[in-house]
Amino acid sequence: MIVQATIGALMEQIVFLLQLIDSKRKHICLPYLIRKELKQYFHAVLKTVTKALVPSTYFSAIIHLLGHTDRSVRKKGHSFACALVDFSTHIWEIF
DSSP states (O other): OHHHHHHHHHHHHHHHHHHHHHOSSSOOOOOHHHHHHHHHHHHHHHHHHHHHSOHHHHHHHHHHHHTOSSHHHHHHHHHHHHHHHHHHHHHHHHO
């Protein structure tokens, strides 16, 4: 369970970093191409991390994101929740 908690925390940190890179409010002096590559890497890591999570840890991480003070982080948590609902709906349509 410690591994799952660590992976869940990693997922949250990746989302925070993505929001930092995407944020237009915060002034980060990174060239566009570097920002674009960082986003691609973070998305790839995030995809891998979410595949490794058990559902309870995934939900826990989403709940933490939904309760965050930064609105953009909450929106990302909401998009994860919506993606999960879309995926589960697709699975049930197969059966």
